[in-house]
Amino acid sequence: MLISLIAATMLVDQLTKAAALSLLSQGTAVPVLPNFNLTLGFNTGASFGMMGEIMAGKPLLMAALTGALTVVFSVMAFRAQHSFERTGFGLVVGGALGNIIDRLRQGAVTDFLDLYWRDWHWPTFNVADIAITLGAVLIIAASFPLRRRKEPVLDQS
Numbered sequence: 001m002l003i004s005l006i007a008a009t010m011l012v013d014q015l016t017k018a019a020a021l022s023l024l025s026q027g028t029a030v031p032v033l034p035n036f037n038l039t040l041g042f043n044t045g046a047s048f049g050m051m052g053e054i055m056a057g058k059p060l061l062m063a064a065l066t067g068a069l070t071v072v073f074s075v076m077a078f079r080a081q082h083s084f085e086r087t088g089f090g091l092v093v094g095g096a097l098g099n100i101i102d103r104l105r106q107g108a109v110t111d112f113l114d115l116y117w118r119d120w121h122w123p124t125f126n127v128a129d130i131a132i133t134l135g136a137v138l139i140i141a142a143s144f145p146l147r148r149r150k151e152p153v154l155d156q157s
Contacts, residue, residue: 002077002090009094013127014101020112020126035116041124042108059107063100070096080142088138095131 024030024040031037044059070093077089102109111124 002086005087005090006077006094006097009091009128009131010098010101013095013098013131016127017098017102017110017112020110024112029114037114037116038112039114039124041111042106043111043124044108059103063103066096066100066103070100082142084138085142088135088140088142091131091135091138095128095135098126098128098131 020038020040024038026040026042029037029039044062073089073096074093077086077093080086080089099109109126109128111126111129113126113130114124115122
C-alpha cells in the first residue's frame with residue numbers, strides 16, 4: 001500500500017508537470033480562478049526557491065541532498081506504526097522523488113501553481129509540493145497523543 005501511494009504521488013506530479021510544460025509558456029499567467037493562475041516557472045533552489053541563487057547550476061548536488069533526505073524519510077515510512085504517520089511519510093517521499101526527477105532531467109523543478117492576493121504572489125509550486133506539505137501535516141497530526149491508540153496497562157499486582 002505504501003509503495004502504491006509513493007508511486008501514485010510521483011506519477012500524478014510528473015503528469016501534471018508534463019502538462020504544464022506542454023501547455024504553458026514561461027512568464028505568461030493563465031487565470032483559472034480568482035487569486036489562482038497557472039504560471040510556468042522553474043526552481044533551482046529548495047522549497048519556495050530558498051537557496052536558489054546558491055544552488056543555481058548545481059542540480060546534481062541539490063538532487064543528492066534531496067535524495068539523502070528521501071532515503072531517511074523512506075526508512076521512517078516503512079517503520080511507521082501509525083497510519084497517519086505512514087501516509088504522511090509516503091506523501092513526502094513521493095513528492096520528493098517527483099522533484100528529484102525534475103532536477104535530474106532538466107536541472108530545476110517545474111512549478112506552475114500560482115496563488116496570489118492583489119499584488120502579492122506566493123512562490124509558484126507544484127503537486128509534489130502539495131504532497132510534501134500534506135504529508136508533513138499528517139506526520140504532525142500523528143504525533144498528537146489524542147490520535148494514538150491507548151496501549152492496555154498491565155496490572156502489576
